[in-house]
Amino acid sequence: MAKYLVCGKYIGEGVQGLLSEGGSGRRSEIHELVGSLGGRVESVYYAFGDYDIYGIFDMPDNNSMAAFSLRASASGMLSVTCIPLMQPEDIxxxxxxTSRYRPPGVDWLP
Incomplete structure (x- = not known):
């Protein structure tokens, strides 16, 4: 399974929903959505700053992660950013x- 860092920001009515349901209520919905797509939630954290909520998920593939993002964003109450995570060995x-690349404006290749 692929691992992702998911960052979310509640928008408008989404903030009101969070206030009425609480963080644990929303966490349960996240587990439900991720599980329905064949994934697993490693962790969920609330924060303040650029994003309101962070999660680390194991998902079967990019399509499953895209489905999560689409479903969560479709309400218009949450903006979602999904970042694939890699192990040091992957790097x-x-x-x-090996690859070749010529930077723009440079007429030589190292």
């Missing part, structure tokens, strides 16, 4: 791949 493998 090791990426660094080993």
């Amino acid at each position: 090791d493998e990426a660094a080993k791949k």
Whole structure:
């Protein structure tokens, strides 16, 4: 399964819903939605700052994560950002791949 950091910001009526249902009520809904898509919730945290809620999810694939984002955002009461997370060993493998790239405005390749 792929791991994602999910950041959410409640918008308008979403804030009112959070106030009336509480954080634990919304957490239960998150578990329900993620589970219905074949995923697993590792953690959910509320915060203040740029985002109101953070979660770490294990999802079967990118399509499942996109389905979560679409469903959660469809109400217009929550803005969702999903960030794929990688293990350090994944970066090791990426660094080993050979590639060529010429930056814009540069007429040479190193």
